[in-house]
Amino acid sequence: MAFKQLIAAAIAATALNFSALAEDPIKIGVFLPLTGQNAFGGQLELEGVELANKIKPEVLGHKVELVVVDNKSDKVEAANAVMRLTASDKVNGIIGTYGSSLALAGGEVSEPAKTPAIATSATNPLVTQGKKYYFRACFIDPYQGAGAATYAFNTLHAKKAAILKDVSNDYAIGLANFFDTSFKKLGGEVVANLNYNSGDQDFSAALTQIISEQPDVLFIPAYFAEGAIILKQARELGATFRIMGGDAMDNPETVTIGGSAAEGFLHTTFPYDANMPNMPKAAAKFTKDWKATYPNKEPNVNAVLGYTAYMMFMQAIEKAGSGDREAITSELAKLKDFETPIGAMTMDKNHNPEIPIGVIEIKDGKRVYLGEVKPAL
Secondary structure (H helix, E strand, O other): OHHHHHHHHHHHHHHHHHHHHHHOOEEEEEEEOOOOOOHHHHHHHHHHHHHHHHHOOEEOOEEEEEEEEEOOOOHHHHHHHHHHHHHHOOOOEEEOOOOHHHHHHHHHHHOOOOOOEEEOOOOOHHHOOOOOOEEEOOOOHHHHHHHHHHHHHHHOOOOEEEEEEEOOOHHHHHHHHHHHHHHHHOOOEEEEEEEEOOOOOOOHHHHHHHHHOOOOEEEEOOOHHHHHHHHHHHHHOOOOOEEEEOHHHOOHHHHHHHHHHHOOOEEEEOOOOOOOOOOOHHHHHHHHHHHHHOOOOOOOHHHHHHHHHHHHHHHHHHHHOOOOHHHHHHHHHOOOOEEEOOEEEOEOOOOOEOOOEEEEEEEOOEEEEEEEEOOOO
């Protein structure tokens, strides 16, 4: 009888242990700029993460808990945010961030902490280069820059290009350099490559010089706040050439700030649009879920990237069979043909996903998806 009681007690204890295990949450840290210069993009990405968490709130029988920290659009705060997530909150993985400079700062902490992280829209190749634990949901600047140059040269038939970039921003510098290199390789000429600093509001001197060079296209790898001002000032000065930007201009505020000057503006982006033809199944599901959750907001690519990063973690955790950081890292590296709203994702050896590049044009004040471009690398 005593033996039977002992067995019963052991079974009960085991059941309690499994119950407790199931109650332990999987913690996903989220470090995004929710205040400061990049707050608008960070808030959109957070909405995407929160939507994904609502759609898939559990994994392996565990509740998924989001631990959100504002990196305040600041490099030091970004490092501090990741320090808190890894050392204090002891998260199983980290989503973030919007902005390459912030991701680079955060990676200096997450890497030695051996915590897997997925950058949402940090496109500078250095974010994942040489890193074991950092991955990304977005394409990289060499690919995007080459795509923009290819579109400018082959589709716009531009032979002369000018570049105006923020010399204090890693994203802008990288994208400008790759556009410059690719455009020249295609046979084009870069007639001006000028700089400004973050926070500048008057671009008239640089734009006047650029206009004098008579380019066919101006490439501005800017964030939307400054980029929209550049659009306005360029048109006010009489510029008639086409103007292109990168994914950081893919924001509703570009039209809000730029007004009529945004008409005809082109930019590269991730291959998603709420009205795109032949929408893939995963994109259609995201769009439906988004509209049900945020009926008064248009779906956007930043939210898609936040959503995608979360789902990448869920896939890796399920494949790993646990919340172990090393196991999750291993499974992220092996992602292959994983269906996401931005296409079937396969992770390359540098932890960059192989996904297409979309092209957007502003027409009648609205974002119109023109299709995809294959970079002539």
